[in-house]
Amino acid sequence: MQAIIQTHNLRKVYGMGDIQVNALDGVDISISEGEFVAIMGPSGSGKSTLMNILGCLDRPTDGQYLLAGEDVSGLDKVHLAAIRNRRLGFVFQSFNLLPRTSALRNVMLPLVYKRSEKFTTREREEKALAALEAVGLAERAEHEPNELSGGQRQRVAIARALVNDPVLIMADEPTGNLDSKTGDEIMALLHELHGRGRTIVMVTHEQYIADQTERTITLVDGRVAQDDKNGGH
Amino acid sequence: MTAAQKAKQGVLPVARQDAPKELAEETAVSGLISLIEILRIAWEGVVRNKVRSLLTMLGVIIGVAAVIIMIAISAGTEATIADQIQGLGANLVFIQASFGRGAPGSRDTGPSLVYDDVALVGSVGGVVGTLVDQMTTQSVKADSTTLTDVSVVGTTQDFLSVREVEISDGRFFNETELERKAKVAVLGSELATNLFGDANPIGQSVTVGTTKLAVIGVTAAKGVVGSTDFDSQLYIPITLVFDKFMPSQFRQFAGDDVRVIYAQIDENADMDKVIQQIQLKLATSKGVTVDELPFTMQTQDDIIETQGAATEAFRSLLAWVAGVSLIVGGIGIMNIMLVSVTERTREIGIRQSVGATPNDIRLQFLSEALMLSLVGGLIGVAAGVGGSFLFGATSDMRTVIVPSSIVLAFGSAAAVGIFFGFFPANKAAQLDPIEALRHE
Numbered sequence A: 001m002q003a004i005i006q007t008h009n010l011r012k013v014y015g016m017g018d019i020q021v022n023a024l025d026g027v028d029i030s031i032s033e034g035e036f037v038a039i040m041g042p043s044g045s046g047k048s049t050l051m052n053i054l055g056c057l058d059r060p061t062d063g064q065y066l067l068a069g070e071d072v073s074g075l076d077k078v079h080l081a082a083i084r085n086r087r088l089g090f091v092f093q094s095f096n097l098l099p100r101t102s103a104l105r106n107v108m109l110p111l112v113y114k115r116s117e118k119f120t121t122r123e124r125e126e127k128a129l130a131a132l133e134a135v136g137l138a139e140r141a142e143h144e145p146n147e148l149s150g151g152q153r154q155r156v157a158i159a160r161a162l163v164n165d166p167v168l169i170m171a172d173e174p175t176g177n178l179d180s181k182t183g184d185e186i187m188a189l190l191h192e193l194h195g196r197g198r199t200i201v202m203v204t205h206e207q208y209i210a211d212q213t214e215r216t217i218t219l220v221d222g223r224v225a226q227d228d229k230n231g232g233h
Numbered sequence B: 001m002t003a004a005q006k007a008k009q010g011v012l013p014v015a016r017q018d019a020p021k022e023l024a025e026e027t028a029v030s031g032l033i034s035l036i037e038i039l040r041i042a043w044e045g046v047v048r049n050k051v052r053s054l055l056t057m058l059g060v061i062i063g064v065a066a067v068i069i070m071i072a073i074s075a076g077t078e079a080t081i082a083d084q085i086q087g088l089g090a091n092l093v094f095i096q097a098s099f100g101r102g103a104p105g106s107r108d109t110g111p112s113l114v115y116d117d118v119a120l121v122g123s124v125g126g127v128v129g130t131l132v133d134q135m136t137t138q139s140v141k142a143d144s145t146t147l148t149d150v151s152v153v154g155t156t157q158d159f160l161s162v163r164e165v166e167i168s169d170g171r172f173f174n175e176t177e178l179e180r181k182a183k184v185a186v187l188g189s190e191l192a193t194n195l196f197g198d199a200n201p202i203g204q205s206v207t208v209g210t211t212k213l214a215v216i217g218v219t220a221a222k223g224v225v226g227s228t229d230f231d232s233q234l235y236i237p238i239t240l241v242f243d244k245f246m247p248s249q250f251r252q253f254a255g256d257d258v259r260v261i262y263a264q265i266d267e268n269a270d271m272d273k274v275i276q277q278i279q280l281k282l283a284t285s286k287g288v289t290v291d292e293l294p295f296t297m298q299t300q301d302d303i304i305e306t307q308g309a310a311t312e313a314f315r316s317l318l319a320w321v322a323g324v325s326l327i328v329g330g331i332g333i334m335n336i337m338l339v340s341v342t343e344r345t346r347e348i349g350i351r352q353s354v355g356a357t358p359n360d361i362r363l364q365f366l367s368e369a370l371m372l373s374l375v376g377g378l379i380g381v382a383a384g385v386g387g388s389f390l391f392g393a394t395s396d397m398r399t400v401i402v403p404s405s406i407v408l409a410f411g412s413a414a415a416v417g418i419f420f421g422f423f424p425a426n427k428a429a430q431l432d433p434i435e436a437l438r439h440e
């Protein structure tokens, strides 16, 4: 299997005057195509920092990051934006949907910024509607986020993450703001995506959620403390 | 997931099996995103807070409307002046005693412009007609009707051709009658009706002041040109005015002084040359050099230009007022855009996370600022055009809407939007995606 994610000695240092925080202190991980990986660790261990770098929202202070075999650690803001658009889909704890904007228009958003292929508004709508249909929300297409439940909002966010056919889905505590039943529904959706070949990296605080994945990477103080295959799945 | 939900749910897309394209090819960063989408986002930004947007646009609206109305007023004023000057006849040279010297009533003893100079000017080659007029206000009495405050114009026999007035009944007075101070009168068409009704006025008599005159003609209707109502005036030989109607206290200084001699120049002649000839002839007759001659010679274009220069100063003052208003409007736009960037920081983070580049974000907020100023500009154009019409219709000032002023005002509004939108747009573009996403 090809490695989708490969990092070598990844470091992130937050400098605050004289005090320096080593949020990531030499992280080496490799994640293959089609894997479903959970990242765990205590608060402040660097999970979000790692996700931001893997998600090309931020750049490492030092080290190398290969995404689908290509070094992206030195790219500028503009190229990182293009990579986020073409290769990545994000699912956030707080959904991060545009307010006062219909579910459909939210899902269309990544297509708006897609430069490698231009779509008409009509085509964008069709693709977005298909993505909404895939997560079971087609009839809610015209609803705005404040008219949707938390679980529905997260499913809109997943549809948005899928619409550009990404090689990697980054989910930072996707069930963190949901009750356990709704959280299970979202997990079921992620499992289904995984079953259809998607590579998913997910941060979670819940052991039982991590246990549902194939592999758990545990961070402590910005280092990989444990990297285990989860049995029985 | 419930069974019902499951049933409604479509099929999730399978991860693509084909190898991803080369990174460089897939992650093109050049080119614009859909223009329709940019405009749509900008428009939504404007209509989301309608009242706020409208208040923000107010400065631009006022600025644009002010430019258009003020230019319409000054163009209207200029057009009125031009009409008035052109209405005096075609191809005229105005010969006037310089201010304070030789002017009627002046105690200065320099050579003055007198009635005899009219014939002198008329004898210059290239001069096809000459005209002087002296206006007094008199009461005019016919058989049964008395009109007070009638404009009585003393003039010369070339009046018809120079002023382009026609006779509908009878005739105008001739040179002989002029020389002999004949007691004849020509009535404006409206005046004739007012005095005689439907009766034929030719051969009747009118009493002007205390002098009885024979009516020999009536002019054809010409209407009001500039501010002169040709149809309500009474025309008599100017020699008669000198003799009978000059106020006595005036006459003792003035004699037969004339205010201005109009010389109509042959349209094929070289105007400058003819003017030089007139100056030479006048100087010779007065016994002075051309340089000492205390008379000014102006063409109609000269006069219109002089008047134009006066309104020019007025116009540039107004342009400053309008410009300041536009700048204030621009600052209002900048202010509201800065607020908008702060309010929508999280939105910016979301857009960045799905692939918006700094340029996309900059363009979005720049378009929104531009949209505010353009919508404001459009409302301003409507208000300016409407206001100009209204002002022209309700006041005695004339307004002429100048198309280029609309272009200028609207263009300035657009420039203001881009200029004052740039700083907030740049601020938005430079936001860090992670910071922006964390923003509450």
Ligand SMILES: Nc1ncnc2c1ncn2[C@@H]1O[C@H](COP(=O)(O)OP(=O)(O)OP(=O)(O)O)[C@@H](O)[C@H]1O
Residues within 6 Å of the ligand: A014, A015, A021, A022, A023, A041, A042, A043, A044, A045, A046, A047, A048, A049, A050
């Ligand atoms: N922008 C920043 N400036 C300075 N320090 C930062 C910044 N972001 C994170 N840190 C620090 O880096 C370390 C790792 O933070 P991070 O957010 O990655 O932790 P986390 O594992 O996601 O925690 P949690 O489980 O609470 O979300 C922490 O000590 C944090 O204080």
Ligand SMILES: [Mg+2]
Residues within 6 Å of the ligand: A047, A048, A049
């Ligand atoms: Mg975190």
